[in-house]
Amino acid sequence: MKSFYRSISLPTTLAVFISFFSCQTSNDSINMDAINNDSHSFARLGQSIITHLNWDARIDFNKKKIFATATYQIKKLPNAKIIVLDTKNLNIRSVVNGNNETLPFELLEPQHFLGQALKIQLSSNTKLISITYETNKSAEALQWLSPQQTADKTFPFLFTQSQAILARSWIPIQDSPGIRFTYDAKVEVPKNLIALMSANNPTKKNDSGIYNFKMEQPIPAYLLALSAGDLVYKPISDRSGVYAEPSVLDDALYEFEDLEKMISTAESLYGEYKWGKYDLLVLPPSFPFGGMENPKLTFATPTILAGDKSLTSLVAHELAHSWSGNLVTNATWDDFWLNEGFTVYFEYRIMEALYGREYSEMLASLSMNGLKEELESLPAEDTRLKLNLKGRNPDDGMTSIAYDKGYFFLRSLEEKFGREKFDLFLKTYFSQNAYQSITTEKFIEILNKQLIEEYQIDLPKDFLNEWIYTHGLPNDSPTPSPEKFKTVDKAILQLLKNMTASQMKDEFKTDQWSTHEWIQFVSELPNQLDSVQLRSLDEVFGFTKSQNSEIFSVWAKVSIQNNYQPCYPYIESFLIKTGRRKFLMPLYTALIQTEEGKKWAKEVYKKARPNYHYVASSSIDELLE
Numbered sequence: 001m002k003s004f005y006r007s008i009s010l011p012t013t014l015a016v017f018i019s020f021f022s023c024q025t026s027n028d029s030i031n032m033d034a035i036n037n038d039s040h041s042f043a044r045l046g047q048s049i050i051t052h053l054n055w056d057a058r059i060d061f062n063k064k065k066i067f068a069t070a071t072y073q074i075k076k077l078p079n080a081k082i083i084v085l086d087t088k089n090l091n092i093r094s095v096v097n098g099n100n101e102t103l104p105f106e107l108l109e110p111q112h113f114l115g116q117a118l119k120i121q122l123s124s125n126t127k128l129i130s131i132t133y134e135t136n137k138s139a140e141a142l143q144w145l146s147p148q149q150t151a152d153k154t155f156p157f158l159f160t161q162s163q164a165i166l167a168r169s170w171i172p173i174q175d176s177p178g179i180r181f182t183y184d185a186k187v188e189v190p191k192n193l194i195a196l197m198s199a200n201n202p203t204k205k206n207d208s209g210i211y212n213f214k215m216e217q218p219i220p221a222y223l224l225a226l227s228a229g230d231l232v233y234k235p236i237s238d239r240s241g242v243y244a245e246p247s248v249l250d251d252a253l254y255e256f257e258d259l260e261k262m263i264s265t266a267e268s269l270y271g272e273y274k275w276g277k278y279d280l281l282v283l284p285p286s287f288p289f290g291g292m293e294n295p296k297l298t299f300a301t302p303t304i305l306a307g308d309k310s311l312t313s314l315v316a317h318e319l320a321h322s323w324s325g326n327l328v329t330n331a332t333w334d335d336f337w338l339n340e341g342f343t344v345y346f347e348y349r350i351m352e353a354l355y356g357r358e359y360s361e362m363l364a365s366l367s368m369n370g371l372k373e374e375l376e377s378l379p380a381e382d383t384r385l386k387l388n389l390k391g392r393n394p395d396d397g398m399t400s401i402a403y404d405k406g407y408f409f410l411r412s413l414e415e416k417f418g419r420e421k422f423d424l425f426l427k428t429y430f431s432q433n434a435y436q437s438i439t440t441e442k443f444i445e446i447l448n449k450q451l452i453e454e455y456q457i458d459l460p461k462d463f464l465n466e467w468i469y470t471h472g473l474p475n476d477s478p479t480p481s482p483e484k485f486k487t488v489d490k491a492i493l494q495l496l497k498n499m500t501a502s503q504m505k506d507e508f509k510t511d512q513w514s515t516h517e518w519i520q521f522v523s524e525l526p527n528q529l530d531s532v533q534l535r536s537l538d539e540v541f542g543f544t545k546s547q548n549s550e551i552f553s554v555w556a557k558v559s560i561q562n563n564y565q566p567c568y569p570y571i572e573s574f575l576i577k578t579g580r581r582k583f584l585m586p587l588y589t590a591l592i593q594t595e596e597g598k599k600w601a602k603e604v605y606k607k608a609r610p611n612y613h614y615v616a617s618s619s620i621d622e623l624l625e
């Protein structure tokens with residue numbers, strides 16, 4: 001989230017490889033283009049790529065380690081002598097070829113956040129390499145939870161979060177979104193747990209604790225995922241269902257009742273769902289994201305279980321990634337908007353089809369608010385759609401630029417060409433580029449050929465350049481303005497003109513307001529409110545005790561800005577229980593604005609940190625120094 005510029009320098013050994021391999025000729029069968037420019041992976045240095053992974057693993061909850069052998073089928077140039085994989089904090093025990101003969105390997109000097117290149121010598125006929133290794137306690141993708149940190153408090157739990165470049169902390173891999181491979185796996189977990197992966201999954205525990213997996217479609221490494229815990233499954237349709245801890249399952253099934261409708265709506269928009277099953281896994285609350293689009297099995301935070309289905313656009317989002325992201329993938333993290341901007345666009349289209357235009361306009365309007373706010377704090381160069389993250393953590397690219405500026409760019413194309421033509425263009429884009437990685441430049445080429453030249457519609461001069469390569473938001477960006485939010489904004493004005501909260505309740509029939517109207521209301525309140533106003537709003541609308549995580553988190557921010565003490569105990573337990581970074585960052589950021597707040601934040605963080613995944617704790621460590 002926050003930018004930290006750190007320059008890295010390649011050790012001399014790597015520099016020598018680069019100059020050596022840059023004079024190699026290219027091989028048609030390997031798409032070197034897609035991997036050459038990824039500055040966040042060492043894989044390109046070897047000019048050999050993995051095509052299939054066989055993973056044989058044992059999950060040890062006592063040692064908090066994974067012991068595994070990863071066997072790869074590889075494709076290489078006839079004269080390539082090495083293959084290079086990404087690793088981070090792995091203990092590599094041995095590397096052998098298909099005949100069980102030792103292959104010499106070398107772990108190069110660690111690079112901050114990139115980890116270490118694992119350089120393996122190949123003989124002329126090597127087609128298979130097998131790496132035996134174990135993970136380290138500090139493996140950044142993994143979060144090992146004690147029973148106490150789960151909903152049912154009986155069994156331990158493990159989950160991974162690989163995106164953007166953390167897959168390398170639990171498996172030696174070519175960790176570049178431009179390199180795809182199929183996989184199968186055999187995973188052993190303690191007998192009372194079930195293991196799940198981003199693959200075909202079991203739906204029941206077995207007696208052996210050994211589970212087998214297969215992913216037949218090629219995926220990039222950031223979509224590798226594993227979870228193990230006391231989980232049960234119930235189907236929603238014949239191709240979708242929910243995994244959750246036993247006590248959470250029924251609530252989750254209710255919340256996600258419309259799941260099959262979402263899938264078929266998505267298919268009617270942009271073509272067949274290609275991954276067979278689409279299941280959801282509801283994780284414990286420390287999961288650092290809202291959702292993660294692991295193929296066949298989206299990982300989701302329990303903070304979207306609002307009890308009224310009001311936060312399910314997140315599911316539409318992760319589902320939409322089954323096209324934008326998982327089928328057609330950003331080639332590098334500089335092209336991240338191709339994953340997220342398209343997905344937000346697709347998400348809102350699904351929500352519009354299911355719940356109406358007013359609903360999706362509220363989502364779009366909240367996007368615009370967030371985008372405008374973030375534009376004020378980001379360095380100008382990070383506000384282009386095409387990013388330059390070289391030498392930095394790709395996490396820095398996870399801002400509303402990729403998501404919301406990306407969305408508004410696509411929406412403005414839709415508005416220029418009309419929905420029918422734009423939808424046809426997108427549908428073709430997904431089918432023609434399925435299982436490919438795409439750079440921004442390649443997308444522009446396709447856009448020019450298949451939309452702009454095809455329909456000969458004049459775009460404003462410099463249109464693409466402004467959206468993609470220029471800072472900020474173009475002046476003529478679409479601006480959503482849902483009727484319901486106009487009413488919400490009027491209510492705020494009335495409040496400021498001394499209308500009381502209970503008068504407002506009657507006058508504006510707030511009993512009928514939806515979650516999104518409340519989010520708009522609370523987040524558009526003026527920054528400074530006095531304690532009488534806050535108290536009466538809270539009394540009438542019950543924000544402090546809201547069970548809706550989105551409403552609570554915007555209210556918590558207002559409370560911090562105005563030092564509204566009655567909310568603080570609730571903020572404390574929210575910060576301790578929830579590990580979702582999107583909620584944590586604004587709250588800790590608001591707290592550290594005053595000395596007193598900073599002191600309190602540090603005390604709370606001391607208690608909360610053991611519950612956070614590395615992705616969250618590393619961001620907050622940095623924030624609190």
Ligand code: BES
Nearest residue numbers: 163164289290291292293314317398582
């Ligand atoms: N793929 C992202 C999550 C991600 C991005 C993880 C970059 C690591 C690096 C996922 O699809 C996502 O965007 N999640 C959002 C939800 C969404 C509704 C905007 C989140 O977690 O908040």
Ligand code: ZN
Nearest residue numbers: 317321340343
């Ligand atoms: Zn996403």
